[in-house]
Amino acid sequence: MEIQLHGKKIRYSEDFKEGFDTAIIHNDVLSVLNTLPNESVALIVTSPPYNIGKPYESPLEFQDYLRWQTAVLQECVRILKPNGSICWEVGNYVSDGEVFPLDVYFYTIMKGLHLKMRNRIVWHFRHGLHASKRFSGRYETILWFTKGDRYVFNLDAVRVPQKYPGKLGYKGDSKGRPTGNPRGMNPSDKWEIVLRDWENELWDIPNVKSNHPEKTIHPCQFPIELIERLVLALTNEGDVIFDPFVGVGSSLVAGLEQNRKSVGVDKEKNYTDIAFARVTEAINGKLKRREFGKPVHQPKGNEKILRVPEEWKTAKLSKWVQ
Numbered sequence: 001m002e003i004q005l006h007g008k009k010i011r012y013s014e015d016f017k018e019g020f021d022t023a024i025i026h027n028d029v030l031s032v033l034n035t036l037p038n039e040s041v042a043l044i045v046t047s048p049p050y051n052i053g054k055p056y057e058s059p060l061e062f063q064d065y066l067r068w069q070t071a072v073l074q075e076c077v078r079i080l081k082p083n084g085s086i087c088w089e090v091g092n093y094v095s096d097g098e099v100f101p102l103d104v105y106f107y108t109i110m111k112g113l114h115l116k117m118r119n120r121i122v123w124h125f126r127h128g129l130h131a132s133k134r135f136s137g138r139y140e141t142i143l144w145f146t147k148g149d150r151y152v153f154n155l156d157a158v159r160v161p162q163k164y165p166g167k168l169g170y171k172g173d174s175k176g177r178p179t180g181n182p183r184g185m186n187p188s189d190k191w192e193i194v195l196r197d198w199e200n201e202l203w204d205i206p207n208v209k210s211n212h213p214e215k216t217i218h219p220c221q222f223p224i225e226l227i228e229r230l231v232l233a234l235t236n237e238g239d240v241i242f243d244p245f246v247g248v249g250s251s252l253v254a255g256l257e258q259n260r261k262s263v264g265v266d267k268e269k270n271y272t273d274i275a276f277a278r279v280t281e282a283i284n285g286k287l288k289r290r291e292f293g294k295p296v297h298q299p300k301g302n303e304k305i306l307r308v309p310e311e312w313k314t315a316k317l318s319k320w321v322q
């Protein structure tokens, strides 16, 4: 099928085939992976189910879950190009209050598949569930592995503004001259990309979720920007990116917006339908989304939401009240 929007022709497919720009496949991940050609994909990027009882999961024994994920990763390695990358975004599996950090388990699985780790990126976000019996979790990790030692890494495409552009050298040849790279600095392996665009909205609108620009019905949706940085750094224009657990298509949008071909699989039809709608909106320039590289909101100090409520003061409930 060809979607024609604003003069741009996008070849859409429901299968992985030659000549497509984007393919959204509604099926089980392994059934699809088994049919894909060897060494055909430049970047595999996903957030798999964590086996924590989300509506789209049938919980497995933890060891069975790890075996299933190993089978998925084995096939991913087969379809990955020799200079390609795999990025697995994970949090914790929790059972009876005990935390099992999934990246620890996935590291062992990836090493067993002869992949080489390039970064363990910490994705820090400021909001989430408030734990009462342990510290609240405010980060997840992206494990970036490559198949070989020669791999794509376009650092210039993802540089961020220098923190101290006016810093001058104080000795040698660089004395008195700016020391930073004018093209910007390496974004490092700690990323602060808002989980939901509530950094801005929070201050004014209490009902955060319904006002979030990218929010759909999916309970665990990626911010597009998170994937966009990986797409820009780890692939070149025209490359194929693949998300084996694509949900509502955030990585497809990230790929298409950066002129890559993108393929995604999900077993839930209501998610792949939304993915198709979002891809169409993105091509049409109509998708509501957080702007790439937009700084995270920093409160100025006079916002209403920063004030200690009167009832806390009266009852001396807060130890920070004078």
Ligand SMILES: C[S@@+](CC[C@H](N)C(=O)[O-])C[C@H]1O[C@@H](n2cnc3c(N)ncnc32)[C@H](O)[C@@H]1O
Pocket (backbone or CB within 6 Å): 027, 028, 029, 030, 046, 047, 048, 049, 050, 056, 057, 218, 220, 221, 222, 223, 244, 245, 246, 247, 248, 249, 250, 251, 265, 266, 267, 268, 271
């Ligand atoms: C963590 S979510 C991914 C969300 C996605 N990153 C997004 O931004 O929408 C995991 C997804 O895996 C899908 N899934 C779970 N088991 C699957 C299977 N066996 N085959 C294909 N998809 C599966 C779920 O339906 C869910 O949408």
